[in-house]
Amino acid sequence: MIETAQQLIQESLKDQKKLYARDRREAIYKLMDYYAGDNTAQYIEDRFSADAFREVPVSEFNVTRRMIDRMSRIYTLGATRNVSDQYDKMTFKKPHKMKHMEKMTRLVGTIATQVVFKQAPHPHFNYNPVYYFDAYFDTDPFTPYAITYPMVQNVYDVSDVTKLSYCYWDDMHYIIYDQDGNATFEQDHNYGVMPFVFTHREHHLNEFFVTGAYDICAANEQINILLTEASLGMRFQMFGQYVIEGMYEEEKIMRAGSSEIMVIPEPARMDIKSPKANVRDAIDLVKAILDLTAQNNHLWITFAEDGTSDRPSSGIALKIKDLERFEDYQDDVELWEMYEHELYRVEKIIAEANGIKLPDEMGLKFHEPDYPISAQDQIAVDTFMLSNNLITQKDLMLKYNKHLTEKEAEKLVNENKEVNAEGTEEAGQERSVFNRLLTQTPAT
Structure with missing residues (x-):
C-alpha cells in the first residue's frame, strides 16, 4: 500500500512538473511573439466575437519591443575586453551578439547562451541563444548539471519533413534525439563543463x-484590446446601428446597398442608433497603462500631445530625470560583469580543448552612456582631466573613436603629434620671415 502511494505521488509530481514546463514554454512563446510583433491577434481574438473583426481590423501595436530595447542599455555603447589580439579576432561576433542576449534576457527572464567554436574561415567563437530549455538539477537547485531543448527546425523548407529533434548537453556528452526519445547522434565533447552560460534579468x-517581462506583455495585450474596442466604438458611432420597431421577425426585408431603397411594412419604423463611445477615455486609459508600466520598469515616457516631447532639456535635467533608471543601470552592470567573466571562463576552456591558449584573466570595462553637455563644458572637462593626469591623450582618442584598439589609438596620437609639430614649425618660420620683412629698412 505504501509503495502504491509513493508511485501515485511520484506520478502526480511528474504530471505537475510537465504542466508547469508546458505553461512556461507557452508563456515564452507569447513573449517572443509580442516582442517580434508576430501574429499577436491570436491572443485577443477570444475577447471579441467573430463578426467584430469584419467591422475593423484588430489592433497589433508593438509596445513590448520599445520598452525592452530601452531597458537594455548595458551594451548600448559596447564593452572593452582586454585579453589579447588573438581573442579579439576570435570574438568579432561577440559585441552585437551580447546586445541581443541582453534584450532577450530582459524579455524572457532566463536564457542559455551556447558558446560554439568554429574553425572556418578562421578560429572564432559563435554564440547561440536558447530561449526555452528544460534544466536538470542535482544538489544545487540553482546550478543545472544538464539541459535539453528543442532544436531549430527548417520551418520554411517545404521539402523538410523530418521529425522534431531535441538536444541534450551535460559536462561531457552531447546527444541529439527525436520526439520519440530515440538517440540519433551522440558525441563526447570532453570540455568538462557545459558550453553554456545562463543569464538572468535579476537575481534568483x-x-x-x-x-520575464510579463507585465509589459500584459500591458501590450490590454492596450491592443482597448484600441480595438475604441475602433469598433468609433465605427458604430459614425455609421450607427439600424433598428426596426413594430415588425415581425418572419417578414423579409429587401436591401442592397446605400443607393437602394429599403422597403419595410406598415406600421414598422426604422431608426439608426449611435452608441455614445467616449474614445478620449479609452486613450487616457491607454496612456495610464503605458505610464504605470514604464515606471515599474524604471522608464519614463512622454506623449506628443503633452507638448513636452519635442522640448530640449539640458544634460543635468535629463540626468536628474533619469536618476532612478541610472541607479538600476549601475546594479545591472555588476550582474553582467559576472556573466562576462563566466562566459570568458567557458571560452577559455573550449579554446584550450582546441589547442588555443588564452590568458587567465580578462580586463573588462562597460562604456556608460553620456548625457549631453555643451561643447564648451566638454572641453573644460577634458582639459581638467588631462592637466591633472587623470586620463591620457590615448584615453581621449578612444573616447571619441570607440572602434579603435589601444595600440591603434596610441599610434594615431603619436602621428597627430608629429603632423601638428610640423605645422607649428612651418607657421613659426613663416612668421619669422614676415617679421624680418616688416622690420627691414627700405633702401634710399
Whole structure:
C-alpha cells in the first residue's frame, strides 16, 4: 500500500512538473511573439466575437519591443575586453551578439547562451541563444548539471519533413534525439563543463528560472484590446446601428446597398442608433497603462500631445530625470560583469580543448552612456582631466573613436603629434620671415 502511494505521488509530481514546463514554454512563446510583433491577434481574438473583426481590423501595436530595447542599455555603447589580439579576432561576433542576449534576457527572464567554436574561415567563437530549455538539477537547485531543448527546425523548407529533434548537453556528452526519445547522434565533447552560460534579468528568488517581462506583455495585450474596442466604438458611432420597431421577425426585408431603397411594412419604423463611445477615455486609459508600466520598469515616457516631447532639456535635467533608471543601470552592470567573466571562463576552456591558449584573466570595462553637455563644458572637462593626469591623450582618442584598439589609438596620437609639430614649425618660420620683412629698412 505504501509503495502504491509513493508511485501515485511520484506520478502526480511528474504530471505537475510537465504542466508547469508546458505553461512556461507557452508563456515564452507569447513573449517572443509580442516582442517580434508576430501574429499577436491570436491572443485577443477570444475577447471579441467573430463578426467584430469584419467591422475593423484588430489592433497589433508593438509596445513590448520599445520598452525592452530601452531597458537594455548595458551594451548600448559596447564593452572593452582586454585579453589579447588573438581573442579579439576570435570574438568579432561577440559585441552585437551580447546586445541581443541582453534584450532577450530582459524579455524572457532566463536564457542559455551556447558558446560554439568554429574553425572556418578562421578560429572564432559563435554564440547561440536558447530561449526555452528544460534544466536538470542535482544538489544545487540553482546550478543545472544538464539541459535539453528543442532544436531549430527548417520551418520554411517545404521539402523538410523530418521529425522534431531535441538536444541534450551535460559536462561531457552531447546527444541529439527525436520526439520519440530515440538517440540519433551522440558525441563526447570532453570540455568538462557545459558550453553554456545562463543569464538572468535579476537575481534568483526561489527557483532557477527568473520571471520575464510579463507585465509589459500584459500591458501590450490590454492596450491592443482597448484600441480595438475604441475602433469598433468609433465605427458604430459614425455609421450607427439600424433598428426596426413594430415588425415581425418572419417578414423579409429587401436591401442592397446605400443607393437602394429599403422597403419595410406598415406600421414598422426604422431608426439608426449611435452608441455614445467616449474614445478620449479609452486613450487616457491607454496612456495610464503605458505610464504605470514604464515606471515599474524604471522608464519614463512622454506623449506628443503633452507638448513636452519635442522640448530640449539640458544634460543635468535629463540626468536628474533619469536618476532612478541610472541607479538600476549601475546594479545591472555588476550582474553582467559576472556573466562576462563566466562566459570568458567557458571560452577559455573550449579554446584550450582546441589547442588555443588564452590568458587567465580578462580586463573588462562597460562604456556608460553620456548625457549631453555643451561643447564648451566638454572641453573644460577634458582639459581638467588631462592637466591633472587623470586620463591620457590615448584615453581621449578612444573616447571619441570607440572602434579603435589601444595600440591603434596610441599610434594615431603619436602621428597627430608629429603632423601638428610640423605645422607649428612651418607657421613659426613663416612668421619669422614676415617679421624680418616688416622690420627691414627700405633702401634710399
